Amino acid sequence: MQQFIIRRFITSLIAIICATTLVFGMSRFLSDPRYIYLGEVGYGMTQERWDEMEKELHLDQPVPVQFYYWAKDVLRGDLGNDLRDNRALTPKLVEKFSATAKLGVVAWILATIVGVPLGVYSALNRGSTLDYLMRGFALFGQCLPQFWIGILGILIFAVWLNWLPAATMGDGFSIKHYVMPTITLAWLPAAGYLRFTRSAMLEVLDSEYIKLARIKGVSHNVVIWRHAFMNAALVPLTATALVLASFITGSVLVEAVFAWPGIGFFLVQAVFSNNINVIVAVILFFTALFIFVNFVVDVLYGFIDPRIRYS
Amino acid sequence: MSQEVLDSLTGATRRNIFVESWAFIRRWPVIPGVILIVLVVSVAFAPVLSPQGPLENNLRDRLLPPIGFEGGQWSHPLGTDPIGRDLLSRVLYGGRISIMVAIVAMVVGTIVGVTLGLIAGYFGKIVDEIIMRIVDIWFALPFLMVALLIAVMLRGDSNSSVAGTGAPTLMVLLALIVWSSYVRYVRAEVLSLKERDYIQLAKVAGASTFRILFWHILPGVINTTLVIATLRAGQLILAEASLSFLGVGVPPPEPTWGSMISDGREYLRDAWWVSVMPGIAIFLLVMSLNFVGDWMRDRFDPRLRQI
Numbered sequence: 001m002q003q004f005i006i007r008r009f010i011t012s013l014i015a016i017i018c019a020t021t022l023v024f025g026m027s028r029f030l031s032d033p034r035y036i037y038l039g040e041v042g043y044g045m046t047q048e049r050w051d052e053m054e055k056e057l058h059l060d061q062p063v064p065v066q067f068y069y070w071a072k073d074v075l076r077g078d079l080g081n082d083l084r085d086n087r088a089l090t091p092k093l094v095e096k097f098s099a100t101a102k103l104g105v106v107a108w109i110l111a112t113i114v115g116v117p118l119g120v121y122s123a124l125n126r127g128s129t130l131d132y133l134m135r136g137f138a139l140f141g142q143c144l145p146q147f148w149i150g151i152l153g154i155l156i157f158a159v160w161l162n163w164l165p166a167a168t169m170g171d172g173f174s175i176k177h178y179v180m181p182t183i184t185l186a187w188l189p190a191a192g193y194l195r196f197t198r199s200a201m202l203e204v205l206d207s208e209y210i211k212l213a214r215i216k217g218v219s220h221n222v223v224i225w226r227h228a229f230m231n232a233a234l235v236p237l238t239a240t241a242l243v244l245a246s247f248i249t250g251s252v253l254v255e256a257v258f259a260w261p262g263i264g265f266f267l268v269q270a271v272f273s274n275n276i277n278v279i280v281a282v283i284l285f286f287t288a289l290f291i292f293v294n295f296v297v298d299v300l301y302g303f304i305d306p307r308i309r310y311s
Numbered sequence: 312m313s314q315e316v317l318d319s320l321t322g323a324t325r326r327n328i329f330v331e332s333w334a335f336i337r338r339w340p341v342i343p344g345v346i347l348i349v350l351v352v353s354v355a356f357a358p359v360l361s362p363q364g365p366l367e368n369n370l371r372d373r374l375l376p377p378i379g380f381e382g383g384q385w386s387h388p389l390g391t392d393p394i395g396r397d398l399l400s401r402v403l404y405g406g407r408i409s410i411m412v413a414i415v416a417m418v419v420g421t422i423v424g425v426t427l428g429l430i431a432g433y434f435g436k437i438v439d440e441i442i443m444r445i446v447d448i449w450f451a452l453p454f455l456m457v458a459l460l461i462a463v464m465l466r467g468d469s470n471s472s473v474a475g476t477g478a479p480t481l482m483v484l485l486a487l488i489v490w491s492s493y494v495r496y497v498r499a500e501v502l503s504l505k506e507r508d509y510i511q512l513a514k515v516a517g518a519s520t521f522r523i524l525f526w527h528i529l530p531g532v533i534n535t536t537l538v539i540a541t542l543r544a545g546q547l548i549l550a551e552a553s554l555s556f557l558g559v560g561v562p563p564p565e566p567t568w569g570s571m572i573s574d575g576r577e578y579l580r581d582a583w584w585v586s587v588m589p590g591i592a593i594f595l596l597v598m599s600l601n602f603v604g605d606w607m608r609d610r611f612d613p614r615l616r617q618i
Contacts, residue, residue, distance in 0.1 A: 018448045023457065030464035143545065143598040145552050148572055148590035155583050241450075249455045253553055257576075268557055271459050279463060283456045291451050 004302050012295040019287045024070060027280045028063050079281040089281050093263060097285075099169055100255070100262030104247055107182040111189035111243070116236060118190075119197025120229060123205065134194060141191030146250050150184040150257035167259040185254045189243045193236055200235035204228045234305060240297045241290075248286050343602035350596050354406040361400035362386060365566050369395040374582050390584045392575070398584065402592050405566035408478060410596075412561075413547045415482045417540060420489025425536055427490070428497025429524050433505055442494065449491045455553060458484040462559035478561050481554065485547055492543055493536065500532045534611040541604035545597040552593050568593050 053059070058066045073080065079089040122134045157180060158166035164176050204210065205228055213223050255264035263282055270278035336342065353360055373395040375387050389398040431442040465480055504510065505528065513527050554560050555569025563570060568589040575586030 014444075015448050015451050018444075019452055022448070022452070023460070026457070026460055027464065030461065139598070139601070143594055143601060145549050145556075145569075145572075145590065145593050145597075147553065147556050148586075148593065151572060151576060151579070151586050152590070155579050155586070159579050159583070245453070248453050249553075252455060253556070256557060267456065267459070271463055271557060271559065274463055276460075276463065279456070279460045283453060283460060286453045286456065287451055290453070294451075 001302065005299055008295055008298050008302075012291050016288055016291050019291070020071070020074075020284060021067065023280060023283050023287070024067050025063070027276055028066060074284070079284070080277045082275065082278055089277060092266075093281060093285060096261065096263045096266050099260060100251055100264060103178070103181055103185065103255070103260060103262060104251060106178055107185040108189070108243075108247065110182055111186040111193055112236075114186070115190035115193025116197050116233075119194040120201055120224070120232075122194065122198045123201035124224065126202065134198075138191035138194045141187040144187075146184060146188060147253040147257050149187060150180065150254055153180040153184060154257070167257075169261055181254050181258045181260055184257070185247065185250050188246050188250060192239060192243055192246065196235050196239045197232060200232035201228060204232045234301075237297060237301060237304075241294050244290060244293055248290065340603050340606040343599035346595055347599040347603060350406070350592070350599070351410065354403055354410055357400070357403035357407050361397070361403045362388075363397050363400050365396065365401045365404035366564055367396065367400075371395065374578075376582075377584050377588070389588050390582070392585045393578050393582060398588050401566040401571060402568070402589055405568045405571055405589060406592060406596075408561055408565065408567050409548060409551050409555075409569075412478055412481050412485065412551055413544065416485030416551075417489055417544060417547060419482065420486040421493060421536060421540055423486070424490035424493030425497050425529075425532065428494040429501055429528060429532070431494060432498040432501025433520075433524055433528065439498070443498070446491050446494045454488050455550070458487070458550075458554055459557065459559055461487075462554070481551065481560055484554065485551060488550055489543060489547060493539055496535050496539060497532050500535050501528055504528050504531045538604065538608045538612045541600060541607050544604065545600040548593060548597050548600070 058069045061069075070080070077090055079093065081087060082089050082092060118134050118137075122131045125131050153164075154166045157164045164179055165174075169177055210223060210228055213227050218227070251262065252264035252267055254260065255262050256268040259265060263285070267279060267282045269275075270282070369391075372384075372387065372391050373393055375384055375391040376382055377390040377398075378385060378388050380390075387397050387399065389402065391397055392401070427442050431439045461484060462480060510523060510527055513523050518527070551560065551567075552569035552572070555567040556573045558570070558573070560569055561567050571589040572586045575582070575584075575589075578585050
């Protein structure tokens, strides 16, 4: 087990290093980051500031040396400055992350409590009208652009019915502000959970030991929940990577639609103002989060299913 | 022998036309197929079908609702936007750009992905290891954000040789998303194919590696490739729409579905149709693509069920 964890840890570390190098390389090789502040979209810049930035970003050095300086700062927890107001980025990101995390956690809970039970139900009543309805619901989640679901929600519930606020997080904790963003964000992952749980349950229910348990006279509920579901529940866990990826992408779009004051919205603003440092920092942050969560899931999986450890 | 006798001998019962056609609809992806063809054809013939040019505006006809709502006019079936541009024309022309970008990105991404998969599977060892690690790392990166970064880098630099954002940049960005999804499946397929006798015989006959890869192995992975391509096509359309929505797609005033939805947000109160219509177009296209993809998977390569 220890060996397994160490091996996974090293692979994750290598992945983070490579991903970081790649992203940093893109931010330097594709063009001179300073040009972005000039031109019609830039903020306008004096010659002094131009030269100053060359020193700050070490642009007079070759790219690998730039990377060395940058990586050194990142390891100390300094993600550079917001090029707009020249303030440190790390505290800003930490502050914005709390909003994103609140949205993400609520949406994740919603996706799980909707997707998994419906998947089980769908598998148990295969071919029934409700099964088709559920699959239709999942299908919609996969075919509708997330940002459009959000806009439709705003149109119906904020503009027409005037039930819910159209945007922002509100002051303090107001449930009304959470309803639309979380549902919009949770739909696609819920659909994923539903599909994964459904197919896993169908597979398990078809196996020999379930039939044996039934012949033995174990009650229906025990067969379903203890024997079948416990094994099928592993599958949604393996889907974590996919679900997390859709959360990360989704949070950008959903926050952009609802002006949610989180990292995704920050990123979208940075895109409009050409704020390269912010974009690189956000990508780095989410990549690290993704790899870290996958590492944790792998280890968890190793605990639960010993077969994984030795493969 | 008459038909009745034949039927009674074979035990077949002649079903009525409704049952037959329902069975046909269930067996073949008729409805999504028809939607897909209608969409693609009407988008391809946008210059013929649209009532006016996508950029033509007429302020007297501004904010007309679609037909069926009070004030709707047949000259503008889907209504008009706040500066009087016809929405149907814009949806059709917008679809032209979206679909064209998606097709080119798909072709480029497929060629790159399949080739890498072939190479990884056939040569194995260190080549395989390197390619698969790259794919793993690529999967860990948040695509949408990386695409945003590249788009910003390219549009900001007026001195850059690559000219800003536009259809070509968008194609490259989307191709970057596509290629990685093929490598793993194609590689797995090649691993089993290359052990077959006919490949060994081709080697003995002195066929070059290039010939073995592209003449003997490639046909074996075509099914897998086609299925993945159709299943990914919908996601590609969604990704294109998302990028346009976030403002890094084809620049205005050229219409794209994503940017139309984004523009319409300001007028939700007065003109909901500006945002809603392009969304419906995206939905229909993606849904029919997914249905056709599912059907192709079940028919050609059921092993790919988990994607």
